[in-house]
Amino acid sequence: MGITLPEALLLAFFLETLFYGVFLTLYWLTLVILLKKCGIQRVLFIPVATLLLCIATAHLIIDLVRALEAFIFSVYTIGANTYYSNLASPLELAKTALYITQPTIADAVLVWRCYVLNDRSLLVGILGCIVLLTNAVIGYYVVWSLSRAGMGSTVYSTVPGLISTFYILTMLISVICTSLISWRIYRHSKSDGPAAFLPVLIVVVESGILYATSVLALLLAFLTGSNGQYPAMDIGPPIVGIVFCLIILQVHFHIGNNAQPNSSPKSFSNLFGEQGEQNVGHGMEPTAMHITEDMGIIQFDVMRSQRFSGDDC
Incomplete structure (x- = not known):
């Protein structure tokens, strides 16, 4: 026996609350880390994380x-049952619009990261923006269509093709951008040493898989006509935020704490389009490598085995 609509939405509310708690915790940890950073990390990522x-x-x-x-x-x-069946309810339309806005913002950052990491290729940037804008237009058109749905209408009788298209494009943006970023990292790992780049590759792939899997579960539930789509949909907004924060946190804690002392600053700076920095003084200290997200990508800042002074900024 399938789950009823009220049961599905009650379960959805419980799961959303659970994942929201995870997101809120990760957000504060991410905020503490980003406040110690400089430049684009504070200018871009703090507002984006806060908006999410x-x-x-x-x-x-x-x-x-x-x-x-x-x-x-x-x-x-x-x-x-009757209350939740009203697709044209203002609150229903508002939450649907928010659901569409959340992945659109996160996907915009992902497309930009992919564009920067691929040598600011216009082909990647233009195609990514076209797909992203097309997906956003489809999503908001679905909201408009739901606002005109009468009593007794269901999501399966109101532009089901466009709803499926939105889910598919959202998943494709994540998969394609993650694949391009991973390929770029893998290409450089072959010449500069896989040991240094493998942790970054793992972080990118894990985050992309988590995001794409959640959308795939939602798509499959929708295509099968299951009310299980509602729990999968309502956990979407916190999942997007969790993925965004996890990239920053994994890079900072997992990779930064397991840095290799023999990493080459030149190879890292060449990969991510930034100049490595060396602070030279007197005396010797152990090498520390901090990996942070900068310019929408993961930038490596290698500090050589000399004593340094001053702040990060």
Whole structure:
């Protein structure tokens, strides 16, 4: 027996709350790290992470209000099933618009990272922007179509083709951009030493797989007509934020704490389009390599085995 609509949305609210708690924790850890960074990391990534958190928070608040309406305030008038079946409800439209906005923002950062890492290729940038904008237009058109849906309508009778297209394009953006970034890292690892680049490759692939898998689960649930699509959809906003923060945190803690002392600053700077920095003084200290996300990509800042002075900024 399939799960009913009220049961699916109640489960969705529980899972969304759980994943939101994970996202909130990772956000504060990421914020502490980014506040110690300079330049584009503070200018871009802090606002993006904060915006993703605000969208996830608004999405969760809307689901809380809807749950209260369905199971408490309107339970004896229209019932939970009828309440949730109203696709044109303002709160339903608002949460759907937020769901579309969240991955659009994250995918925009991913496309930009891919563009920068691939030597600022216009082909990559233009094609990525076209696909991204097309997906956003499709998503917001779906919201407009839902606003005109009458009572008794379902998501399967309201532009189901466009809904499937949105999920597929979202997944393809993640897979293709992750593949291009991974290929770029792999290419340089062959000449500059795989040991140094392998951790970065693992971080990129793991994050891309997590994001793409969540969208794939949602797509399969939708295509099979299962109400399980609602839990998969409602965990989407916090999942997007979790993936965004995980890249920064894994690079900072996992890779940075396992740096190789013989890494070449030249190879890293060549790969990521930045100049390596050397701070020269007197005396010797152990080498430290910090890997951070800079210019939308993972930049390596290798500090040589000399004593250095001054702040990071």
